[in-house]
Amino acid sequence: MTDNIVWHNAAVNHRERQLRNGHQPCLLWYTGLSGSGKSTIANAVDRLLFNLGCSTYLLDGDNVRHGLNNDLGFDDTSRVENIRRITEVSRLMLDAGLIVGTAFISPFIADRAKAKALAGNAFIEVFVDTPLAICEQRDPKGLYKKVRAGEIAHFTGISSPYEAPQKPDIHVNTVELSIEQAARQVLAYLRGQGIVANN
Known part of the structure; x- marks a missing residue:
């Protein structure tokens, strides 16, 4: 970083945005294999929060790659850079006072640790444990079929590693829970932490 770049302090500060929004900002970092249900659950949570009047935004893996x-x-190497950029975007959204959801495989523990270090207690x-x-049975995008046919290389869980979280804040078992139940589990956690009001 050059010495000629200086962080600009905005006229509206972080605390003012938080008070206007009526909730604490946080970064909901959904991680799991392709087809695990990350985006579906993240969208369901986003809808619940939006209906409660929360200021939210959801960053989805496919959408960001567009x-x-x-x-x-x-x-x-590209996956590491993908998550680094998402982490930086998420930090800016946290500064805006939003509840940010990120639905990315983010397969490496080290990358998720960096995101946590940047977001602090908001992380x-x-x-999403599937x-x-x-x-592979769900295969909503037909990706696993393409992998097995040799059409896709570097696929997480098959030809590229996935490092599962050791102590996630929220452990969602999609084998046992419906999408609605999983979303309610996340919302209950946010309420329990005082991030979202119990109303």
Whole structure:
């Protein structure tokens, strides 16, 4: 970083935004295999929070790769850079006072640790725990079929590693829970932590 770049302090501060929004900002970091249900659950939580009057935004892996990260591939180096950029965008959204959801595989523990270090206490790791066999059975985008046909390389859980969280803040078992139940589990956690009011 050059010495000529200086952080600009905004006229509206973080605390003012938090008071206007009526809730604490936080970063809900959904992680899990492709097809685990991350985006579906994250969207369901986002809807619940929005209906409660919360200021939210959801960053989805595919959506971000249409624009901000469309120059990146899927090799390990590109995946690390993908998550680094998302972490920086999330930090700006936290500063705006939002409840930010990120639905990304984010396969590496080290990358998620960096996101946590940047977001601090606002970071909430949500492990969407779905066995590989069930993810492959669901295969909502047909990706596993392409992997097995040799059309896709560097696929998490098969040809590229996935490092599951050891102590996630929220552990969602999609084998036992419906989408609605999983979303309610996340909301209950936010209420329990005082991030969202109990009303």
